[in-house]
Amino acid sequence: MEDKHGWGLGRTVWAILFILVLGTAPAWAVLGEPEASVSADGQFLRGQIRDEVHPGYRLHQITDASGAVVREYVSPAGKVFGVSWQGPFVPNLQQLLGSYFTYLQQYAHSQTGRHGGPLIIKNGNFVFSSGGHMGWRHGHAYVPSLLPTNLSPEVVQ
Amino acid sequence: MRARKVSPGALAGLLVVMAGAIFLAACSTTSSTGNVIPLPVVTISPVSASVQAGQPMQFTATVVSSTSTTISWSVNNVLGGNSTLGTVSTTGLYMAPAAVPNPPTVTVAATSSAETHPYGAAIVTITAPPVSPTVTVTPTDTTTPAGTSAQFSASVNGAASTAVTWSVNGVAGGSSTLGMITASGLYTAPSALPSPPTVVVTATSQADTSQAASATLEVTAGNTAPLYVNLGPNGNTGNPATNYYNGLFTTVTVCLPATQNCQIIPNILVDTGSVGLRILDSAFSTVPVDELGIIQDSNGNQIQECVQFGDTSYAWGPIFYAQVEVGGETATSVPIQILGDTTFVVPASSCLSLGIGPNLDNVATLGANGILGVGTEVQDCGLNCAGGATFSGYPYYICPSNVCQPAPVPLVQQVANPVAFFAKDNNGVEIVLPSISVTGAPTLPFTKPDGSGLIPAGQLIFGVGTESNNAVGSATVYALNANGNFPTIVFNGDTHTSDGFLDTGSNALYVSDPTTLGIVNCSDNPYYCPATPLPLDLTLEGANGSSGMATLSIANADDLIATGSAAFNDLGGASGEGLSTDYFDLGLPFFFGNSVFVGIAGTTAPASVSAPNGYYAF
Numbered sequence: 001m002e003d004k005h006g007w008g009l010g011r012t013v014w015a016i017l018f019i020l021v022l023g024t025a026p027a028w029a030v031l032g033e034p035e036a037s038v039s040a041d042g043q044f045l046r047g048q049i050r051d052e053v054h055p056g057y058r059l060h061q062i063t064d065a066s067g068a069v070v071r072e073y074v075s076p077a078g079k080v081f082g083v084s085w086q087g088p089f090v091p092n093l094q095q096l097l098g099s100y101f102t103y104l105q106q107y108a109h110s111q112t113g114r115h116g117g118p119l120i121i122k123n124g125n126f127v128f129s130s131g132g133h134m135g136w137r138h139g140h141a142y143v144p145s146l147l148p149t150n151l152s153p154e155v156v157q
Numbered sequence: 158m159r160a161r162k163v164s165p166g167a168l169a170g171l172l173v174v175m176a177g178a179i180f181l182a183a184c185s186t187t188s189s190t191g192n193v194i195p196l197p198v199v200t201i202s203p204v205s206a207s208v209q210a211g212q213p214m215q216f217t218a219t220v221v222s223s224t225s226t227t228i229s230w231s232v233n234n235v236l237g238g239n240s241t242l243g244t245v246s247t248t249g250l251y252m253a254p255a256a257v258p259n260p261p262t263v264t265v266a267a268t269s270s271a272e273t274h275p276y277g278a279a280i281v282t283i284t285a286p287p288v289s290p291t292v293t294v295t296p297t298d299t300t301t302p303a304g305t306s307a308q309f310s311a312s313v314n315g316a317a318s319t320a321v322t323w324s325v326n327g328v329a330g331g332s333s334t335l336g337m338i339t340a341s342g343l344y345t346a347p348s349a350l351p352s353p354p355t356v357v358v359t360a361t362s363q364a365d366t367s368q369a370a371s372a373t374l375e376v377t378a379g380n381t382a383p384l385y386v387n388l389g390p391n392g393n394t395g396n397p398a399t400n401y402y403n404g405l406f407t408t409v410t411v412c413l414p415a416t417q418n419c420q421i422i423p424n425i426l427v428d429t430g431s432v433g434l435r436i437l438d439s440a441f442s443t444v445p446v447d448e449l450g451i452i453q454d455s456n457g458n459q460i461q462e463c464v465q466f467g468d469t470s471y472a473w474g475p476i477f478y479a480q481v482e483v484g485g486e487t488a489t490s491v492p493i494q495i496l497g498d499t500t501f502v503v504p505a506s507s508c509l510s511l512g513i514g515p516n517l518d519n520v521a522t523l524g525a526n527g528i529l530g531v532g533t534e535v536q537d538c539g540l541n542c543a544g545g546a547t548f549s550g551y552p553y554y555i556c557p558s559n560v561c562q563p564a565p566v567p568l569v570q571q572v573a574n575p576v577a578f579f580a581k582d583n584n585g586v587e588i589v590l591p592s593i594s595v596t597g598a599p600t601l602p603f604t605k606p607d608g609s610g611l612i613p614a615g616q617l618i619f620g621v622g623t624e625s626n627n628a629v630g631s632a633t634v635y636a637l638n639a640n641g642n643f644p645t646i647v648f649n650g651d652t653h654t655s656d657g658f659l660d661t662g663s664n665a666l667y668v669s670d671p672t673t674l675g676i677v678n679c680s681d682n683p684y685y686c687p688a689t690p691l692p693l694d695l696t697l698e699g700a701n702g703s704s705g706m707a708t709l710s711i712a713n714a715d716d717l718i719a720t721g722s723a724a725f726n727d728l729g730g731a732s733g734e735g736l737s738t739d740y741f742d743l744g745l746p747f748f749f750g751n752s753v754f755v756g757i758a759g760t761t762a763p764a765s766v767s768a769p770n771g772y773y774a775f
Contacts, residue, residue, distance in 0.1 A: 008411065039226070048408040058393045064542070064549065065547070065548045066541045066546075066551075068548065068549070070549075076402075079648065088541055089548070089550025089551065089552065090465050090467075090550050093469070093513060104469070105513055108469050108515075109514060111468070111683050112398065113402075113683050114665070115401060115402075115403075115404060115524060116428070116468070116469055116660060116662040116664055117664065117665060117730055117742055118468060118667055118731075118742060119467070120286040120732075129732070129733045130467055130468065130469050130738075131468065131667070131732055131733075131742060133431065133658050133660055134431035134534075134537060135432070135641050135664075136640040136658075137465070138469055139467075147340055
């Protein structure tokens with residue numbers, strides 16, 4: 001689709017740059033942490049890792065045994081500013097979100113009254129959504145203050 | 158109780174005795190001169206009586222000796238009586254009070270106007286009127302599929318005997334064509350639909366055959382379960398926050414495998430967005446959960462499951478084989494999950510960290526007694542959980558020595574869609590819900606499902622193209638992609654390839670594409686509150702290249718909720734933050750006024766459509 005937000009980064013752009021690594025080494029980083037934290041949670045996801053360089057950010061993508069895809073988005077400053085997931089099951093968000101998990105715990109119970117729909121959390125420091133149906137879950141989270149300048153949050157998908 | 162009747166002979170005898178007593182009393186009175194003189198004496202007849210409350214009794218007074226023959230009548234010395242004691246006319250017509258006074262005995266007196274003493278008096282006992290036995294029958298309005306049973310109960314008040322005679326359309330005990338009913342009120346529908354399909358079940362008091370009560374019952378096709386949209390088991394409490402808007406519920410029967418030990422469990426959410434039957438432990442009262450068929454690994458460890466939902470809510474509990482009956486169909490042995498089982502109160506720690514939101518282990522958080530997942534898959538995990546590899550979010554566990562760890566579970570042991578286990582009509586379901594009007598006109602019943610007054614909102618029909626009532630006809634078939642979604646949805650000229658799905662278990666149209674960005678979220682509920690309804694005309698496309706339009710809209714949720722209705726075809730909410738990557742979770746509003754088929758993956762789709770991942774048709 002056309003980009004309607006004026007960020008100048010459409011879907012076509014992000015397919016441009018390249019697979020740098022293909023491997024099966026356990027590696028991960030968590031939201032808000034330096035990219036160097038990649039190895040900290042290495043045990044919890046195992047699968048095909050793909051690293052890409054895009055204009056304005058780097059992307060680490062891992063595909064696990066269930067077919068789930070988890071992506072982490074790293075700013076030029078070396079901070080993980082966003083994560084996303086898509087697959088049969090929701091990954092371990094405590095490990096994926098790091099210290100921002102407390103926001104999730106804080107707000108996950110506040111959206112009362114909905115049934116079956118997605119969970120949406122949006123405040124100044126933390127944006128989160130999680131939804132889908134059984135067999136297909138997806139969601140993403142990002143930290144607006146860590147988002148690189150001139151980058152749309154739509155890259156975190 | 159009947160009023161006691163006083164025979165004329167007994168009255169005459171009493172009259173003589175009482176008159177004599179009064180006469181003697183009169184004679185014992187002397188004048189100031191000491192001479193015994195005749196005093197006025199009035200006698201009354203009858204001198205003792207029982208009168209029903211509200212009923213008349215004529216008394217007659219005779220002046221035996223008086224200078225005046227004028228009589229005044231009183232009750233308990235109140236001239237003419239009153240509404241509490243009963244009234245008496247100038248001609249001696251006593252009218253008992255409407256209610257039995259306390260004490261229930263009054264004195265009706267006839268007094269000569271010449272001499273107020275002595276006088277004639279009658280003792281009147283007011284009795285309660287006889288109560289006609291009243292009969293009530295529950296439920297008053299229900300359905301049952303052909304060939305299945307429905308239990309009625311009758312209560313009789315006001316008769317010593319509570320026995321009733323049951324009949325169907327006036328035929329005692331029913332008939333083979335109308336259905337039979339036992340002495341205990343168990344109705345069994347015929348295997349063929351009666352004509353007309355609605356029968357009247359009547360309970361008649363055996364103590365008073367003029368008293369009876371009836372209920373209507375619609376015999377539905379043998380592959381059909383009723384659907385209710387009724388605010389849920391927590392609803393209608395006066396607190397709108399506990400109302401389950403657009404909740405779709407049915408009733409299932411769970412039996413211990415290969416037994417007749419069954420329990421009917423209402424308020425089960427019908428969910429096309431999940432797979433498998435999950436029921437709260439608390440919903441079982443007569444069937445012992447621990448006698449369901451245990452599912453365990455080769456070392457005797459019972460399999461536990463951590464089931465996740467998209468909104469990060471979760472539930473934990475063991476799985477069992479059970480016989481499941483829904484709408485006339487039976488799965489004789491299908492794995493189900495029991496939620497909130499006290500045997501394993503503490504879930505695996507990894508389940509707790511996966512499930513951030515509410516633990517759906519009770520009626521308050523689940524909003525139902527259970528979930529009947531009738532989605533497009535047979536198992537809830539499939540090959541991902543059968544092969545031995547585990548991954549983040551893995552759902553199945555064993556807990557040897559109360560230490561839980563992920564464990565592989567063969568397909569046959571995984572929680573499964575009961576529909577796929579039916580002997581027939583096992584390739585999918587059809588959800589049929591009526592059209593409802595827009596804002597402010599509730600048209601679906603939303604009484605609490607307390608066993609009375611239930612009117613189904615729609616039908617859950619089992620099978621696709623297997624019976625006369627589930628033909629796909631000219632409906633468009635939409636094959637789903639590998640994620641179980643429409644591969645493409647077009648809205649306002651934008652093509653969304655970020656997936657979309659239909660889900661009766663979602664209670665609103667959850668959408669947040671760039672167009673809906675401008676919609677205001679409500680301040681006091683988690684839905685959209687647009688100033689004017691937003692048209693939501695979607696083009697849905699199947700993986701087989703089919704496409705069709707869905708004409709929907711999103712109205713102001715504050716206005717909708719204020720109507721007091723339970724069902725809304727235009728309730729919407731955000732599915733994200735309005736990014737182009739957000740998706741479409743089309744919940745129950747999509748299904749009103751629609752017949753939607755949900756075909757199970759691996760079955761043959763209609764119209765020669767290739768649909769290896771399952772399909773929708775509508």
